[in-house]
Amino acid sequence: MKVIIFIPPIAAVVLAGSLLSTQHHSISTLEIESTRLRERIARAKASPEETHSKQTAKSAQAKSKDAPDWKKISEAMLEMRTNGGMGDMREMIRMHQRLQAMTKEEIVAALDEIAALDLSPAARSALEQMFVEPLAEKDPELALNLFSDRFGDDRGDLIWQLSNALGKWSKKDPVKATAWFDQQIAAGKFDSKSLDGKNRMRIQFEGRLISTLLASDVQGAGQRLAGLPEEQRAEALQSANPGQLKEEDQKAYADLVRSQIPENQRNHTLAELASNLVSKGYPEVTAYLDRIAASSDERRAAVEQAATTKIRQSGREKEITTEDIDAMRGWAESQVPGSADAMTGKALTSSYRDRGKFTFYNAAALAVKYHETSGNDEVLVNFLGGWEAREHKEESARLAGKISDEKRREEILKNLK
Numbered sequence: 001m002k003v004i005i006f007i008p009p010i011a012a013v014v015l016a017g018s019l020l021s022t023q024h025h026s027i028s029t030l031e032i033e034s035t036r037l038r039e040r041i042a043r044a045k046a047s048p049e050e051t052h053s054k055q056t057a058k059s060a061q062a063k064s065k066d067a068p069d070w071k072k073i074s075e076a077m078l079e080m081r082t083n084g085g086m087g088d089m090r091e092m093i094r095m096h097q098r099l100q101a102m103t104k105e106e107i108v109a110a111l112d113e114i115a116a117l118d119l120s121p122a123a124r125s126a127l128e129q130m131f132v133e134p135l136a137e138k139d140p141e142l143a144l145n146l147f148s149d150r151f152g153d154d155r156g157d158l159i160w161q162l163s164n165a166l167g168k169w170s171k172k173d174p175v176k177a178t179a180w181f182d183q184q185i186a187a188g189k190f191d192s193k194s195l196d197g198k199n200r201m202r203i204q205f206e207g208r209l210i211s212t213l214l215a216s217d218v219q220g221a222g223q224r225l226a227g228l229p230e231e232q233r234a235e236a237l238q239s240a241n242p243g244q245l246k247e248e249d250q251k252a253y254a255d256l257v258r259s260q261i262p263e264n265q266r267n268h269t270l271a272e273l274a275s276n277l278v279s280k281g282y283p284e285v286t287a288y289l290d291r292i293a294a295s296s297d298e299r300r301a302a303v304e305q306a307a308t309t310k311i312r313q314s315g316r317e318k319e320i321t322t323e324d325i326d327a328m329r330g331w332a333e334s335q336v337p338g339s340a341d342a343m344t345g346k347a348l349t350s351s352y353r354d355r356g357k358f359t360f361y362n363a364a365a366l367a368v369k370y371h372e373t374s375g376n377d378e379v380l381v382n383f384l385g386g387w388e389a390r391e392h393k394e395e396s397a398r399l400a401g402k403i404s405d406e407k408r409r410e411e412i413l414k415n416l417k
Contacts, residue, residue, distance in 0.1 A: 068095070068098070068110075070110070070113060070114050070117060070127055071117050071118075071119065073095075073127065074117075074119055074123040074124070074126070074127050075123075077123065077126055077127075099130065099131065099134045100134050100137070102134060103138070104135060104138045104139045104142060107131050107134060107135045107138075108142075108146075110131065111128060111131060111146070114127050114128060128147075129157075129158060129161070132147060132158070132161040132162065132165070133161050133164075136161065136162075136164060136165035136168060137168075140165040140166065140168040140169035140172075141169050141176075141177075141180070143162070143165045144162060144165050144166060144169070144180070147162060148184065148189060149189075150162065150201075151184065151189045151190055151199075151201050151202070152189075152190075152191075152193060152199065152201065153201065154194075154200050154201070159200055159201050159204050160204070162201065162205075163201070163204040163205050163207070163208045163239070164208070166181065166205050166208050166209060167208035167209075167211065167212065167241075170208065170209050170212040170213075171212055174209075174212055174213065174216065174217070177209070177212075178209060178220075181205060181209060185202070190202035190205070197229070198232060203228075203232055203235050203236050203239055204236075204239045206224060206225075206228060206236045206239070207235075207236045207237060207238065207239025207240040207241070208239065208240065208241070209224060210224055210225060210236065210237065210240045211240035211241055211242070211244070211245070214240070214245065214249050214252055214253055214256070215245075215246065215249050218252040218255075218256070221252075221256060222256055222259065222260060225237065225256060225260045226260060230262055231262070233260055233261050233262075234261050234262070234265040234268075234269050237253075237256070237257065237261065237269060238269065238272055242272065242273045242276065243273065243276030243277065245273070247287075247288075247291065250273070250288055250291050250292055251291055251292050251293075253273070253292075254270060254292035254293075254294075257269050257270055266298075267297055267298050267301035267302075268301060268305075270292070270294070270298050270301070270302060271298075271301040271302040271304070271305035271306070272305070273288065273302075274288060274289065274302035274303070274305055274306040275302075275305045275306055275309040277306070278306040278307075278309050278310045279310075279313065282306070282310070282327070282328075282331040285302065285303070285306045286331075286334075286335065288302075289302055289303075289335070296336075299335055299336060300336045300339065303331075303332050303335045303336050303339065303343070304339075304343060304346060307328050307331070307332055307343050307346070307347050308343075308346055308347045308349075308350040309350070310328060310347075311324065311325070311328060311347040311348065311350055311351045312347075312350040312351060312353060312354065314351070314358075315350070315351035315352055315353075315354065315356050315357070315358035315363075316354050316356035316357070316358075317356065317357065318357055318358070319357055319358050319362060320348075320351055320358050320362070320363075320366065322366070322369070325344060325347070325348075325366060325370065328343065328344070328347055329343065329344055340374075341370070341374050341376040341378040341379045341382075342378040342379075342381075342382050343382075344367070344370050344379050344382075344383075345367060345378060345379045345380060345381065345382025345383035345384075345385070346382045346383075346386075348363040348366055348367050348383050349363070349382065349383055349385075349386045349388055349389075351363045352388070353388060360388070360391070360392050360395070361395070363383070364383075364392075364395060364399060367379055367380055367383040367399070368380075368399065368402065371402060377403050377404055377405050377408060380399055380400070380402060380403050380412075381403060381405075381408050381412065383399070384396050384399060384400055384412045384415075384416070385412065385415070389412075389415075389416060390415070390416055393416050393417075396412075396416050397413060397416055400412045400413050400416065
């Protein structure tokens, strides 16, 4: 009888982020990380007040008839890596539910069991990472301490999991979480090993902590941001997940951007939040811009980004209609008078970028329609001005012929070559 292997959705993410990206993560590094993790697990299990409950949990897990066979799971994950498969979806869901249902003591016991298995460093690391998210849900402090030797890892999925753990902890106890983070920085856990001087994990952690502080200690949030190199601050703020900010915290966020972010990045950083909010509708973006008392330049950048995002999102799911464009144009004009035609061209450029249900040729037909009805070259100039048009050179060149301004027409044709 064929053994059914349980592979959770988390494992699928781990597979992409851990197994695939371990090609640039050295075997010796993974071995060191796993050895240190085993040591921390041993210390966690030795805690007097929890020893009995952990032993009980481990015993119950071992006796369970359907206890996971971690070695078989690791083999299946490696096979998935080789074949590009996703495994049995029903069993993936079942395993995901199992992991979520485990207590933190059971998770520590499972990690201990995995540590004793004869596995390759890559397979062991991927299995261990499966437990980061469920453990962080139950005890984010424990999750961070157990996996603290992974803070130099640049895999995106692990960065998200561990920074999310810090976010959860800082919401419960911001003082303790901040002190812990500063201790790790002082100990060199977040030192950069890259040529650009960045540690992506630290930037993401700073963002999550700043996000929490914005709701309770704006001055503290500003101090943390000021402690980063200027060129890393915009990235840290974007990592703060500003789309989740409460309305009453948006002004503090905007003031932080204006005071701490380099001038050439400020408008874009504020526009990113507008882009996040537009999924709730254009009025949500208007309210945000009014709330932060946006300048004319800030408003223009935000409206452009929100409009292109909205139309791009729509283009993934359906064919965009004149009603969609007219709604966008009306809103853009109300916020930035005289901008509707340029915004139309830019938004239509983004509409087919994700290769969803709306294609370049659909977008081109609408661009021509609005160019003809408005009589404004801004529609086609902005529609053809991006790199996307070069993927359709022949048709784009034909459209450029409709631009009445000879100088701008020649510029577009030159860029298409």
